Amino acid sequence: MTTIEIASVILLLTGAAFFFAGTVGLLRFPDVYTRLHALAKADNLGLGFIMLGLLLQAPGPATVLKLVLIWLLALAASATVGFLIARRARQNGIVPWQSGDRE
Amino acid sequence: MKPSVPAVRAALWRSALLAVLWWALTDGRADSWGVGSVSILAAAILSLRLLPPVSTYISRVGLLRFLIFFFYHSLRGGIQVAWFALRPRLSLRPAIHEIPLRLPEGIGRVLLANTLSLLPGTLSVELNGRRLCMHVLDAAAPTEVEVRRAEVRVAHMLGLELEET
Numbered sequence: 344m345t346t347i348e349i350a351s352v353i354l355l356l357t358g359a360a361f362f363f364a365g366t367v368g369l370l371r372f373p374d375v376y377t378r379l380h381a382l383a384k385a386d387n388l389g390l391g392f393i394m395l396g397l398l399l400q401a402p403g404p405a406t407v408l409k410l411v412l413i414w415l416l417a418l419a420a421s422a423t424v425g426f427l428i429a430r431r432a433r434q435n436g437i438v439p440w441q442s443g444d445r446e
Numbered sequence: 447m448k449p450s451v452p453a454v455r456a457a458l459w460r461s462a463l464l465a466v467l468w469w470a471l472t473d474g475r476a477d478s479w480g481v482g483s484v485s486i487l488a489a490a491i492l493s494l495r496l497l498p499p500v501s502t503y504i505s506r507v508g509l510l511r512f513l514i515f516f517f518y519h520s521l522r523g524g525i526q527v528a529w530f531a532l533r534p535r536l537s538l539r540p541a542i543h544e545i546p547l548r549l550p551e552g553i554g555r556v557l558l559a560n561t562l563s564l565l566p567g568t569l570s571v572e573l574n575g576r577r578l579c580m581h582v583l584d585a586a587a588p589t590e591v592e593v594r595r596a597e598v599r600v601a602h603m604l605g606l607e608l609e610e611t
Contacts, residue, residue, distance in 0.1 A: 381527065386522065409470045
């Protein structure tokens with residue numbers, strides 16, 4: 344394997360690790376707000392590292408641009424949807440979980 | 447009606463950006479430009495109707511510093527939240543913070559709220575005028591300091607003045 348391939352694999356694995364942690368958070372965290380935190384992180388860092396890993400293997404500048412665009416669109420969607428869900432939850436009176444509550 | 451100078455500039459800029467987008471999506475295939483030019487024109491017209499030309503000033507140094515800030519804090523916060531999720535005992539201490547923003551009304555506030563949602567550890571819940579309501583994973587973290595830092599970066603990038611609250 345060339346150095347670039349090794350770097351690409353490391354970046355892809357790092358991305359997968361953040362997706363894994365995000366998914367564990369989604370399953371373990373106690374309420375809607377804390378779960379949204381876990382999701383936003385998977386989108387931002389998990390997808391970000393996977394995009395970087397794939398950039399190193401991209402065949403040309405068009406693919407590079409496409410990958411970066413996918414990440415930016417996912418970020419915009421993630422931030423907007425996360426905000427909308429959290430706001431709706433609060434308007435519906437869902438009280439954030441506190442450290443004394445039962446899980 | 448004669449189109450104004452900013453409108454023409456906006457139309458040219460947006461068409462150019464859309465052309466680059468088309469080029470990326472089609473991997474630069476020459477035989478796609480027939481459909482492409484029609485699509486680009488239609489998209490440019492639609493974009494001008496949906497979002498009329500606004501003067502958007504973006505400082506290049508400001509943008510760079512914002513990106514560095516965003517990447518650094520994403521990484522730092524991401525590792526922190528991953529640790530929260532993976533450690534055997536769940537030790538979250540969530541809280542709601544309300545912070546009065548110093549950014550003026552408009553795109554800056556929205557951009558800040560979205561940035562904070564993407565940075566691990568903070569989640570924007572409500573933006574009501576200048577009051578930003580945030581959910582944080584760790585009540586003890588210095589949230590206000592971090593929000594202020596992000597606020598300064600956004601203001602610098604967009605050339606906005608911070609107002610006293």
